[in-house]
Amino acid sequence: MTSLWLIPALPLAGFLILVLTEGRLPRSVVAWIGAGSVGIAAVITGYVAWQFLAHDNATIVSSEWLWFSVGSMEISFRLWIDELSLVMTGVITGVGFLIHWYATGYMSEEEGYSRFFAYMNLFVFAMLMLVMGDSLLLLFLGWEGVGLCSYLLIGFFHKVPEFGYAARKAFVVTRVGDTFFLIALFLIFWQVGTLDVQEGLAFARANWDESTTVNTIICLLLLGGAVGKSAQIPLQTWLPDAMAGPTPVSALIHAATMVTAGVYLIARMQGMFELSELAMLCVTLVGLATLFIASFTALVQSDIKRVLAFSTMSQIGYMFFALGLGAWSAGFFHLVTHAFFKALLFLASGSVILAMHHEQDMFKMGGLRKILPVPYYAMLIGSAALAALPLTAGFFSKDAILLGAWDEPNYGGLFWTGAIVAAVLTSLYTVRMIALTFWGEPRGKTYEISADSLWNPNRVRTVMPFLILGVLSIFGGWIGFEFTKQLFNETEAPHGLLYVIQHLDFVPVLTFLIPLLGIVLGILFFRLSEDDQFRKGITDNSLSGILSKYWHSGWGFDWVYDRFIVWPFVTIARTRTNKNDIVDLIFKTLKFFASLFHHILSMLQTGHIRWYAFTMFGGILIVLVLVMWV
Amino acid sequence: MDAVLNIPLEHVLFLSIILFLIGAFGILIRRNVIFVLLSLEIMMNAAALAFIAAGARWGEPDGQVMFMFILALAAAEVAVGLGLVVQLSRRFQTLDIDRAEELNG
Numbered sequence: 001m002t003s004l005w006l007i008p009a010l011p012l013a014g015f016l017i018l019v020l021t022e023g024r025l026p027r028s029v030v031a032w033i034g035a036g037s038v039g040i041a042a043v044i045t046g047y048v049a050w051q052f053l054a055h056d057n058a059t060i061v062s063s064e065w066l067w068f069s070v071g072s073m074e075i076s077f078r079l080w081i082d083e084l085s086l087v088m089t090g091v092i093t094g095v096g097f098l099i100h101w102y103a104t105g106y107m108s109e110e111e112g113y114s115r116f117f118a119y120m121n122l123f124v125f126a127m128l129m130l131v132m133g134d135s136l137l138l139l140f141l142g143w144e145g146v147g148l149c150s151y152l153l154i155g156f157f158h159k160v161p162e163f164g165y166a167a168r169k170a171f172v173v174t175r176v177g178d179t180f181f182l183i184a185l186f187l188i189f190w191q192v193g194t195l196d197v198q199e200g201l202a203f204a205r206a207n208w209d210e211s212t213t214v215n216t217i218i219c220l221l222l223l224g225g226a227v228g229k230s231a232q233i234p235l236q237t238w239l240p241d242a243m244a245g246p247t248p249v250s251a252l253i254h255a256a257t258m259v260t261a262g263v264y265l266i267a268r269m270q271g272m273f274e275l276s277e278l279a280m281l282c283v284t285l286v287g288l289a290t291l292f293i294a295s296f297t298a299l300v301q302s303d304i305k306r307v308l309a310f311s312t313m314s315q316i317g318y319m320f321f322a323l324g325l326g327a328w329s330a331g332f333f334h335l336v337t338h339a340f341f342k343a344l345l346f347l348a349s350g351s352v353i354l355a356m357h358h359e360q361d362m363f364k365m366g367g368l369r370k371i372l373p374v375p376y377y378a379m380l381i382g383s384a385a386l387a388a389l390p391l392t393a394g395f396f397s398k399d400a401i402l403l404g405a406w407d408e409p410n411y412g413g414l415f416w417t418g419a420i421v422a423a424v425l426t427s428l429y430t431v432r433m434i435a436l437t438f439w440g441e442p443r444g445k446t447y448e449i450s451a452d453s454l455w456n457p458n459r460v461r462t463v464m465p466f467l468i469l470g471v472l473s474i475f476g477g478w479i480g481f482e483f484t485k486q487l488f489n490e491t492e493a494p495h496g497l498l499y500v501i502q503h504l505d506f507v508p509v510l511t512f513l514i515p516l517l518g519i520v521l522g523i524l525f526f527r528l529s530e531d532d533q534f535r536k537g538i539t540d541n542s543l544s545g546i547l548s549k550y551w552h553s554g555w556g557f558d559w560v561y562d563r564f565i566v567w568p569f570v571t572i573a574r575t576r577t578n579k580n581d582i583v584d585l586i587f588k589t590l591k592f593f594a595s596l597f598h599h600i601l602s603m604l605q606t607g608h609i610r611w612y613a614f615t616m617f618g619g620i621l622i623v624l625v626l627v628m629w630v
Numbered sequence: 631m632d633a634v635l636n637i638p639l640e641h642v643l644f645l646s647i648i649l650f651l652i653g654a655f656g657i658l659i660r661r662n663v664i665f666v667l668l669s670l671e672i673m674m675n676a677a678a679l680a681f682i683a684a685g686a687r688w689g690e691p692d693g694q695v696m697f698m699f700i701l702a703l704a705a706a707e708v709a710v711g712l713g714l715v716v717q718l719s720r721r722f723q724t725l726d727i728d729r730a731e732e733l734n735g
Binding site: 607608609610613 | 658661727728730731732
């Protein structure tokens with residue numbers, strides 16, 4: 001289709017315009033360019049989706065350009081739209097547009113307005129390349145592009161040194177995963193001879209089977225890349241610190257799109273992963289471990305954005321968990337619904353943070369439902385979906401994952417139990433977040449919101465993104481799953497209320513009821529006043545003190561990495577003895593010879609003109625002699 | 631006309647070489663700037679003579695074109711050279727070229 005290239009080209013054009021004008025455009029124009037380019041891309045995506053469905057889900061491919069050629073190998077540049085990349089493209093442009101829209105108000109009082117939208121547009125472009133590219137190399141281009149934009153946007157408030165450190169940390173930690181990914185690419189190219197996704201999968205299907213070792217190695221390396229990008233154990237430590245970026249960035253990059261790139265990668269390489277039981281098991285276990293650790297950590301955080309960050313980690317853990325179990329459609333569906341409700345939650349928390357004048361500590365909030373009604377209801381809807389309240393979008397996807405876990409033949413019961421405990425934890429920390437932020441009485445300062453500030457959450461332009469995302473968070477689950485099931489040829493995958501009614505069995509009903517139970521318990525517990533004896537009995541004993549301190553630190557991963565990787569590295573790099581090691585010797589020798597030759601040459605420059613003339617004649621004479629007689 | 635054509639090429643080239651060497655040695659030996667410039671002129675005219683002779687030998691006009699170029703070049707060179715001479719004599723009150731060794735950067 002001819003208009004396919006417009007989808008990534010529009011955000012790129014927006015980026016170029018904003019960069020080349022260097023902030024000289026007025027803010028309203030910047031807002032139109034920044035949000036408008038993504039909005040038009042979303043409209044075109046809608047048109048493409050319509051075409052796609054009208055033509056019976058036939059894959060849409062753009063014309064092929066030559067990217068570069070090395071020797072006989074030609075790397076082409078082609079956009080590829082099938083069900084999987086179409087859904088991702090829809091999420092990126094659609095949710096991306098809403099977040100851009102929200103950001104036009106949110107960022108209105110910050111410096112660097114134009115720079116912000118330039119980075120955001122570049123991010124959308126890179127993310128689109130990631131999902132639309134037909135080869136792994138193009139995917140890798142987008143993969144690195146989104147990493148760069150993540151770095152730039154985390155450190156957006158560059159006057160605060162800690163934010164710069166957070167940005168570097170995010171970049172370096174994800175780089176560890178990128179290295180695995182790159183090695184996987186080399187292996188695939190070596191073994192298969194091409195980096196084209198479809199050809200590679202066809203090759204694997206035709207030539208490899210369950211016992212192919214190289215396939216398992218490739219899948220594990222790909223998993224390593226996915227783990228870094230999607231903030232899973234053990235490379236998860238960058239995501240909480242990444243909350244240093246502006247809140248729309250957290251919503252777009254660190255909740256809805258970039259961190260799900262790892263899920264997309266695994267879903268994209270389904271054909272290879274399915275051949276390797278070990279890799280699939282690893283995906284499941286990584287997901288389950290992250291799910292648990294992040295849920296417990298979210299339960300004790302005091303910073304509202306960090307709660308959401310750990311929540312994102314755990315939800316992506318659910319996705320990995322589902323993919324590893326072979327419940328492909330359920331995992332991927334959860335990616336989509338998660339994009340809706342987590343973006344909504346982040347946008348609502350952004351309004352809270354602005355209303356509190358950049359105070360993010362929930363213990364200094366409380367009682368905000370009166371002054372921030374719109375974010376309050378948005379947060380309620382998003383939380384309901386996050387905690388899988390029945391009939392919301394999150395319920396359909398999470399229910400499908402849990403039932404998928406039960407169907408696993410070997411450890412199904414174990415996995416199911418783990419996932420359901422985590423679901424209860426999810427409900428608990430979600431309710432806790434709302435209780436601390438919106439319920440009760442104010443514990444700290446509250447501020448008046450001036451009616452004419454652009455981010456004022458009661459104005460129509462700010463309400464619209466909330467409204468659309470809220471509708472999607474509630475109803476998005478009703479329509480989507482039938483479509484996503486086709487992606488992976490799973491017509492039998494269990495899901496939803498209908499399934500529960502049809503199979504009035506013990507497990508589906510329990511799966512349905514237990515998260516609900518978590519919500520009820522959470523509400524009952526966190527509605528208690530803080531002086532209540534029962535609540536004090538649970539939160540104020542010594543065991544919970546130790547546990548909450550341990551969980552608060554993210555289970556000590558940061559401490560371990562600092563102590564065993566960062567600290568030794570920095571110490572070795574900065575010791576005095578390190579100044580004269582063998583590496584320095586090479587450069588010192590180079591420098592010695594350079595200055596030696598310099599001195600010899602400068603001796604020739606005497607200033608005697610007749611000496612110059614003499615050497616010139618002598619030189620010509622020698623050359624003549626050599627030419628004529630030798 | 632015949633008399634001119636009858637001079638063998640080798641003779642002309644030999645004269646040209648001698649003139650060129652005279653100029654070259656003049657540059658190397660002389661310390662007075664005026665004489666250095668004169669020697670340069672002699673070298674250039676030696677080259678010009680060789681061009682003329684070669685052009686006449688093969689009946690091509692190129693040699694004479696090159697001579698015109700060299701003439702223009704020599705005029706320009708004299709203008710610059712004499713300017714330098716004036717500066718040299720003003721600054722050092724001498725025409726000794728070795729005094730210009732201060733220019734060695």
